[in-house]
Amino acid sequence: MATVTGMTASNWRIQHLYGHHRGIDKPYRGERSAYLQNYSAMRAVTYSAISLFETIYAPIVESFNKGILDKIKTPISYRWAFFEQMLLLSFVAILMAWQPRLVLIYLLPWYFVTQFVTRYVDYLNHYGCDEASADPYARANNSLSWWFNFTTHNFGYHTAHHVRPARTGPSFPGFTKP
Numbered sequence: 302m303a304t305v306t307g308m309t310a311s312n313w314r315i316q317h318l319y320g321h322h323r324g325i326d327k328p329y330r331g332e333r334s335a336y337l338q339n340y341s342a343m344r345a346v347t348y349s350a351i352s353l354f355e356t357i358y359a360p361i362v363e364s365f366n367k368g369i370l371d372k373i374k375t376p377i378s379y380r381w382a383f384f385e386q387m388l389l390l391s392f393v394a395i396l397m398a399w400q401p402r403l404v405l406i407y408l409l410p411w412y413f414v415t416q417f418v419t420r421y422v423d424y425l426n427h428y429g430c431d432e433a434s435a436d437p438y439a440r441a442n443n444s445l446s447w448w449f450n451f452t453t454h455n456f457g458y459h460t461a462h463h464v465r466p467a468r469t470g471p472s473f474p475g476f477t478k479p
Contacts, residue, residue, distance in 0.1 A: 303389045307357075307412030308419075311382030315360040319376055328359045330423070337428045344428070349420035356416055361386050426459040437463040 303309040316329040329352070336348040364386060368379030397404040431439045437460065444450065444457030 303385070304392055306415045307389070308416065309382075309385045309389055311364065311377065311385045312360040314377055315363055315379075315382060316356065328363065329355050330420075337424070337430070337432075340425075340428045345421055345424045348424045349417050352420050353413065353416050356420060422453070422456065426456075 303312075319325075320329055333348060333352065336344045361383070364379045364382035367373040368381070368383045371379075373379050393404065393408065396408065425444065426441050428442065430441055434440055441459040441463045443460050446457060450457040
């Protein structure tokens, strides 16, 4: 999946499950409170663009520091997370050496589009919300658009994701058990 999207499973676990759901997502998204107050297309695009590179490199840095330097093994093996991300970078480097036009014209732009879209959907799910609230209903927005939910596997029902995060990932401190 990482070769198609540009995001490894470990990258997602680090920034979403062990970052966002614990309220520790600033390293992956930067200071964003000014962008999330009210919806505007310009704020959404700006937020998505400025958080793009942090989304890509911060989990690599974190997995190196925690996995290689500090040898932390919980809540995930950060060493494996670093290795997994290096496998993706190695794949892209090998492909670049073999087919540079394919990588530059298709693969890398697609990776950036995929990352941009994830940031944009993140914006839609959280603008105008109080993410510091203990109330999961105050931390996320929902989309009732049939088309959006059909094409994103019901991702528009984002509050459910915050009400029962243990249903969407492994259990660790801070998750509410069902």
